[in-house]
Amino acid sequence: MKLASFLSLVLITGFLFVAINKLHPVGAPLGNPDVLKDRSSAATDIINVNTMDDYYLRNSQTETGSNNVVSSIVFDYRGFDTLGEATVLFLVVTSISMLLSLLYKREDVDDYEFRKPNEFPGDVSRIISYGSYLLYPLIITFGVYLVIHGHLSPGGGFQGGAVMASGTALLLVSALITRHVHRTRRIFSFFESLGLTIFISMGFAGIGTTFLYNFLANGSSTLFGRAIPFGPNPGFLNSGGVLPVLSFAIGVEVFFGLSIILVTLFHVARHRKDME
Amino acid sequence: MTDFFLYVTVVLLVFFGLSAVLFKRNLIKIVIALNILEAGVNLFFIVLAYRPEGTAPIFTLAPELEKLRMVLPTPQALILTNIVIGFATTALMLVFAVFIYRNNGTLDIRNLKGVEDHD
Amino acid sequence: MISSVLFIILSAVIILTAMLSLYFRDLLASIVSYAVMSLVLTVVYFHLDAPDVAIAEAGIGAALTISIFVLTIKLTRRREE
Numbered sequence: 001m002k003l004a005s006f007l008s009l010v011l012i013t014g015f016l017f018v019a020i021n022k023l024h025p026v027g028a029p030l031g032n033p034d035v036l037k038d039r040s041s042a043a044t045d046i047i048n049v050n051t052m053d054d055y056y057l058r059n060s061q062t063e064t065g066s067n068n069v070v071s072s073i074v075f076d077y078r079g080f081d082t083l084g085e086a087t088v089l090f091l092v093v094t095s096i097s098m099l100l101s102l103l104y105k106r107e108d109v110d111d112y113e114f115r116k117p118n119e120f121p122g123d124v125s126r127i128i129s130y131g132s133y134l135l136y137p138l139i140i141t142f143g144v145y146l147v148i149h150g151h152l153s154p155g156g157g158f159q160g161g162a163v164m165a166s167g168t169a170l171l172l173v174s175a176l177i178t179r180h181v182h183r184t185r186r187i188f189s190f191f192e193s194l195g196l197t198i199f200i201s202m203g204f205a206g207i208g209t210t211f212l213y214n215f216l217a218n219g220s221s222t223l224f225g226r227a228i229p230f231g232p233n234p235g236f237l238n239s240g241g242v243l244p245v246l247s248f249a250i251g252v253e254v255f256f257g258l259s260i261i262l263v264t265l266f267h268v269a270r271h272r273k274d275m276e
Numbered sequence: 277m278t279d280f281f282l283y284v285t286v287v288l289l290v291f292f293g294l295s296a297v298l299f300k301r302n303l304i305k306i307v308i309a310l311n312i313l314e315a316g317v318n319l320f321f322i323v324l325a326y327r328p329e330g331t332a333p334i335f336t337l338a339p340e341l342e343k344l345r346m347v348l349p350t351p352q353a354l355i356l357t358n359i360v361i362g363f364a365t366t367a368l369m370l371v372f373a374v375f376i377y378r379n380n381g382t383l384d385i386r387n388l389k390g391v392e393d394h395d
Numbered sequence: 396m397i398s399s400v401l402f403i404i405l406s407a408v409i410i411l412t413a414m415l416s417l418y419f420r421d422l423l424a425s426i427v428s429y430a431v432m433s434l435v436l437t438v439v440y441f442h443l444d445a446p447d448v449a450i451a452e453a454g455i456g457a458a459l460t461i462s463i464f465v466l467t468i469k470l471t472r473r474r475e476e
């Protein structure tokens with residue numbers, strides 16, 4: 001058994017070392033490097049386009065109205081893929097929540113006192129609690145900025161939700177959320193389901209053409225539909241079509257889903273003595 | 277040649293992760309090893325998309341079009357979602373590890389109930 | 396080539412921290428080492444012109460992963476026997 005493991009390890013690693021010699025060198029990817037030059041003003045221009053990435057770079061700004069090409073791929077061209085990822089996240093959160101709820105009794109849930117920041121137990125440092133009070137609004141603000149500006153600057157629903165969930169982890173470490181775990185989980189699971197519901201309903205709203213069709217882009221300027229010309233620009237918040245809405249939905253779902261995982265696991269870890 | 281090290285880094289990360297998955301005995305160590313393997317795969321995709329003297333694929337306040345070259349956006353979009361899903365599956369694996377520890381009293385995979393030693 | 400020197404150093408740090416995180420018998424130490432690897436990977440992603448991925452990796456790899464690993468260790472045991 002050990003011999004077979006060793007042989008397969010050597011085989012796979014050797015194959016990888018051979019394979020990286022056959023790949024293109026770093027810094028010379030496939031596609032036309034000058035694909036952004038000499039673009040006509042048409043909505044879709046496929047002259048000199050060789051690969052899929054060339055098409056995205058050349059056309060995503062005029063087709064979706066989003067400055068960030070990565071966001072336009074995640075939420076528009078590959079929106080169905082993102083729906084699958086959101087469903088996987090939802091399933092994982094559901095199964096973790098179900099499994100961990102076997103590990104604590106319902107009655108020993110609300111037995112913690114809520115602590116004001118000057119009444120700490122001995123094992124929680126005062127610096128940590130005051131520091132988390134100071135840092136938490138900044139983290140949430142940064143996460144909301146990332147979600148809202150997802151179609152203009154680096155960011156989007158996934159990153160913003162992850163950053164806000166790290167704020168939840170900060171609060172848990174500094175022992176400020178320890179009470180009403182059931183109520184917290186109920187609220188969080190409602191908002192998590194709300195995010196996925198918004199995503200799916202925005203997908204069905206465009207079903208006149210296809211599922212998840214970007215029906216708001218290049219339309220009314222008040223409904224995120226500002227048409228932007230090709231090229232660098234300072235960025236406009238009301239562009240992007242359905243993309244900011246989907247980014248918001250994914251941000252809500254990722255934030256509350258990851259927070260449910262953290263809150264439940266933290267609560268079970270606090271009850272470790274009762275389990276044994 | 278200059279950035280060939282990145283490919284070697286990818287292969288070494290995959291090698292370490294795979295060898296630890298095959299030969300380590302502790303379940304949490306195996307989860308860490310899977311995370312390292314996943315980091316190697318993520319780095320591989322980002323390295324594939326790299327283009328020197330390029331900018332990030334974002335048009336906001338970019339240089340003017342004559343000098344503008346962008347890295348490939350599709351691998352970045354794939355890896356972006358993969359990182360979040362990787363965290364979720366890691367959490368699920370850890371919860372399974374907790375349950376295995378509660379049922380068996382150990383995290384050593386040799387001592388689990390119903391597992392025979394084939395060595 | 397300043398950038399290739401930078402990439403060599405960062406690659407060396409990544410490989411070193413990955414090896415350390417698999418070498419330590421203390422699981423808490425190996426998790427901290429994994430977080431350092433994620434942080435250095437964030438720098439690599441940023442220099443490879445992928446700021447989206449860098450933000451996601453910084454939030455998840457360095458903050459959230461380490462917190463759920465620490466909670467799991469609190470529920471199980473710390474030493475690898």
